[in-house]
Amino acid sequence: MRRRSLLAVAGWLATAVLATLVGMAAIRLVGESITGTPGGVRSQEEVERALATPAPTASGASSPGTGEPAGPAGPGARRAFATAGGTAVAECGPGGVRLVSWAPAQDHRVADVDRGPDDDVEVTFVGPGGEHELKVRCVGGEPVAVADD
Numbered sequence: 001m002r003r004r005s006l007l008a009v010a011g012w013l014a015t016a017v018l019a020t021l022v023g024m025a026a027i028r029l030v031g032e033s034i035t036g037t038p039g040g041v042r043s044q045e046e047v048e049r050a051l052a053t054p055a056p057t058a059s060g061a062s063s064p065g066t067g068e069p070a071g072p073a074g075p076g077a078r079r080a081f082a083t084a085g086g087t088a089v090a091e092c093g094p095g096g097v098r099l100v101s102w103a104p105a106q107d108h109r110v111a112d113v114d115r116g117p118d119d120d121v122e123v124t125f126v127g128p129g130g131e132h133e134l135k136v137r138c139v140g141g142e143p144v145a146v147a148d149d
Contacts, residue, residue, distance in 0.1 A: 079143040085125025085132030086110070092138040097121050099136070108132075120146065 042050075078091040078100060086104040090097055095117030104110050108127030115121060122135040137146045 077142045081134055081136065081143075081145050083125065083132040083134050084129060085127055086123070086134075088123050088134055088136070090121060090136040090143040092141050092143055093117060097136055097138045097143055099123060122148075 078089055080087060080089050084105065085108045086102060088102040089100040091100050092098075096119050098116040098118075099113065099121045102110065102113060102123045104125050105127065108125045110123060111126040111131065112124040113122070120135055120137040122133060125132045125134075133148055135146050135148050136143050138144070
């Protein structure tokens with residue numbers, strides 16, 4: 001009887017070790033996508049470089065003192081826009097402008113969205129302060145916020 005108990009414990013331990021090794025091998029095979037940081041970890045220098053690069057704004061960003069558009073524009077150009085009601089990212093492409101993503105600000109919600117691609121796209125955020133509409137169109141291959149018609 002004692003020998004049978006010893007074999008049962010040894011079998012259970014062997015199974016537990018085998019299951020653990022198979023699990024670790026599977027995680028290693030899948031790689032960083034399960035356990036890692038999406039896009040990797042950035043160094044301090046990369047973060048400082050990214051923060052030092054001016055981001056375009058909805059009012060038509062320009063290089064300081066020149067009045068010229070900041071950064072290169074062209075097909076597939078993406079740009080972020082912000083309103084009191086939320087933010088949106090748009091890009092220009094062969095089919096026109098397209099909303100890539102949008103997110104309401106705290107205490108706001110998305111009331112309506114026309115994501116495109118089309119001649120113009122829009123997203124409407126609603127919150128305690130009222131309605132905030134963002135309308136975007138492509139001008140010279142670059143997304144630009146425009147006043148509602």
